[in-house]
Amino acid sequence: MTGGERVNGTDLGGVTRAEYCVVACAEAWRGAGEILASPMGVIPSIGARLARRTFAPDLLLTDGEATLVGADGTVEGWLPYRQHLELVAGGRRHVMMGASQIDRFGNQNISCVGDWRRPRRQLLGVRGAPLNTLNNPTSYWIPRHSRRVFVERVDLVCGVGTDRAAGARYHCLPRVVSDLGVFDFATPDGSMRLASVHPGVTVEEIEEATGFPLTVPPRVPSTRAPTAAELRLIREVVDPADTRSREVGA
Amino acid sequence: MGDKTMTAEEAVSRLESGMTLGIGGWGSRRKPMALVRALLRSDVRDLTVVSYGGPDVGMLAAAGRLRRLVTAFVTLDSIPLEPHYRAARERGAFELTEVDEAMFMWGLRAAANRLPFLPVRAGLGSDVMRVNPELRTVTSPYPDGETFVAMPALRLDAALVHVNRADRLGNGQYLGPDPYFDDLFCAAAETAYLSCERLVDTAELAKAGPPQSLLVKRHRVTGVVEAPNGAHFTSCAPDHGRDEAFQTLYATTPWPEFSARFLAGDEAAYRAAVDAWAEER
Numbered sequence: 001m002t003g004g005e006r007v008n009g010t011d012l013g014g015v016t017r018a019e020y021c022v023v024a025c026a027e028a029w030r031g032a033g034e035i036l037a038s039p040m041g042v043i044p045s046i047g048a049r050l051a052r053r054t055f056a057p058d059l060l061l062t063d064g065e066a067t068l069v070g071a072d073g074t075v076e077g078w079l080p081y082r083q084h085l086e087l088v089a090g091g092r093r094h095v096m097m098g099a100s101q102i103d104r105f106g107n108q109n110i111s112c113v114g115d116w117r118r119p120r121r122q123l124l125g126v127r128g129a130p131l132n133t134l135n136n137p138t139s140y141w142i143p144r145h146s147r148r149v150f151v152e153r154v155d156l157v158c159g160v161g162t163d164r165a166a167g168a169r170y171h172c173l174p175r176v177v178s179d180l181g182v183f184d185f186a187t188p189d190g191s192m193r194l195a196s197v198h199p200g201v202t203v204e205e206i207e208e209a210t211g212f213p214l215t216v217p218p219r220v221p222s223t224r225a226p227t228a229a230e231l232r233l234i235r236e237v238v239d240p241a242d243t244r245s246r247e248v249g250a
Numbered sequence: 251m252g253d254k255t256m257t258a259e260e261a262v263s264r265l266e267s268g269m270t271l272g273i274g275g276w277g278s279r280r281k282p283m284a285l286v287r288a289l290l291r292s293d294v295r296d297l298t299v300v301s302y303g304g305p306d307v308g309m310l311a312a313a314g315r316l317r318r319l320v321t322a323f324v325t326l327d328s329i330p331l332e333p334h335y336r337a338a339r340e341r342g343a344f345e346l347t348e349v350d351e352a353m354f355m356w357g358l359r360a361a362a363n364r365l366p367f368l369p370v371r372a373g374l375g376s377d378v379m380r381v382n383p384e385l386r387t388v389t390s391p392y393p394d395g396e397t398f399v400a401m402p403a404l405r406l407d408a409a410l411v412h413v414n415r416a417d418r419l420g421n422g423q424y425l426g427p428d429p430y431f432d433d434l435f436c437a438a439a440e441t442a443y444l445s446c447e448r449l450v451d452t453a454e455l456a457k458a459g460p461p462q463s464l465l466v467k468r469h470r471v472t473g474v475v476e477a478p479n480g481a482h483f484t485s486c487a488p489d490h491g492r493d494e495a496f497q498t499l500y501a502t503t504p505w506p507e508f509s510a511r512f513l514a515g516d517e518a519a520y521r522a523a524v525d526a527w528a529e530e531r
Contacts, residue, residue: 066427080428081276085352089371111348112339116381122339123331125303125323130350131372160375167397168375 015225017179018043018244020198021143022234023226024177026051028139029094034058036068036079036087038095042247044141044177048096049238050230088128091170094137096177097129101154102140104191104212106173108133108159116156129158133165137172143247145178147211162190179248180206182223187215196223253418256473258288258517261443264473265294265408268317272358272404272439273301274411274432275484278327278492280424281306282412282445284480284517289315289410290509291516300404302354302431303335304484305500309513311338312505318345320404322354328494329501337505348381349373349401357404358431361438369398409439412481413466414489415458416446420471423455423463426487433465441472447489449476479521495531496524 025047029037037048037059052059052071060077063069068077079087087093100123101109108129114120132138138159142149157164162185165171176183181197193215197203199222207214226234234244262285265271275281286306296317301307303324310316312334324335338344349357356368369388372378374397379385388400411432414425422444424432436442444466455464480486483493483500500508512523 078427081351081430082355082434085355089352116348116377118342119340122336124325125321126348126350126376126378127323128351128372130374130376130378131352131370133376134371134374156381157375157377164375166375169396170371171375 015231016245016250017198017200018248019226019231019234020223021177021179021248022047022050022244023230024182024196024198024223025096025141026054028096028175028177029056029059032056032059032094034060034092036060036062036093038062038093039141040095040097041141041143042243043143044096046234046239046244050233053233053238054230085128085131088131088135091136094139094174095132096139096141097132097159099140099142099149099159101149101151102142102176103151103154103161105161105163106140106159106176106185106192107154107157107161107164108140109154109156110158111156113155119155126156126158130160133160133171133173134168135170137174139174140176142176142178145180145206145209147209150210150212152212180209183214191215193217194220196221198223199225254420254468254471254474255418255449256475258284258445258475258477259291261285261473261475262288262292262294264441265289265292267294268296269294269407270298270300270405272406272409272435273299273306274409274430274435275304275306275481276302276428276430277323277325278304278484278497279428280412280426280430280432280481280486281484282410282443282480283482283484284477285410285412285443285445285475286310287513287517287520290513300406302351303332305332305497308332308334311335311343313509314343316344318347320347320349320354322349322351326497326501328492329497333501334505349378350376353378353399353401354404355431355434356401358434358438360401360403361405362434365403367400367402370401371396371398373399373401404438406435406439407441409435409442410445411435411442411466412445412477412486414447414486415450415455416444416466416474417450417452417455418474419452420444420466420468420474421452421455421464422446422466422471423459424465425459425463425489426485429465433467436466436470439470442466442470443473443475444471445475445477445480447478447480447486449474477517482524496527499527
């Protein structure tokens, strides 16, 4: 993309991959209303704050500890872990978690790689993934799309996928965002579908980097670009230090 | 009323090998590290540790004191993966009961309420059920008919927690942003040992914070240990933040070397070793 176009002093040129990812994450919370956005990872956090300042103005956000804060950081509430866990159970939340592994049905693993009884690599543990996926909308953010992450079968199911959620009345996996594209589970069998590709990425690249067959619609849209106002917010207000480009490079 | 103050050594001398021990705090936040260090100096072993895990778990695992760990995660927060825990787990050094964060909380609540279990909407569909085959489910007796995990009570022989202020009677006050689950750990335990940044007169507690900051009540507390910097190197806001530089040292130093340099002596020796290291930097 060529640079040069300026709106209100902001250079709209050269929208980066990281900025497409920010917008794709932010879209998860569009119109979400007065619920808690729980972004995990740099780009989802920027996305949530962008959404809060634009198309999801009623979102609640935390400071990463026990405090609820407004868009400018003003303290507006208290959310210690014990209340956070109960807020999840109450469902007024949309979390975007990471995944060390994710499969075709959105089963997610952050606990360990290899046999759980004696793992090859111990990771975090199941954390709150079993709770999250049974109680509030859960999306995922994968900063480096690869066959190591998008696997045929996860080693330990932490976050519950669509094929294991029978009887789970509040189970909802709205989207998966990676550095290559956006995915959802809007298929008859609840398996993963390519929803949009980020500009500069081909469908073939995505299929090559995915360890299971994806449903690919006949015409795959491009992930939408940030508006001029969104780009200004990302670059000048929400993330002036450009932490986003350290999570997803050019 | 009884003065419950004691040294960390006295507190640990009441613990026995084979016990189930709950450790308060969360990740690398407000962990009772002075009590953990005292535990590492003792010969207590074969412990079942129940913890939202941080370096407490990393150290006890590295030192071979664990028979079983009950947890949802182990992390150093600013360093996501706890290296000493990982190494111990990857060599199969102990048994693991891995449950969700909320299952863990409801397990403590069940114990605190003297209930055998509490229902929780978490775990079903996940491999938590596969790796914990002893877990049972319960179906609502009401028309909704939903099935839940019946999270068994996490009963503790002893709890170790660290707070900002305490009096000699065992009333404990937190002044930071999050109580974590320290009151629940104490209520789920037969005995509880409370360490504090500063021991104060009871009358000072209400001056330091509102009544709701008085988290731990004395009727659950067996012993009170004054341990300034007792959460080091984890955070204990507002008294001290996390010592990130020292945590990085901990995370990047082989356990035998770290242990020999910092944990060979008593708490005063630990402080001196940390100070000497800080001077060298």
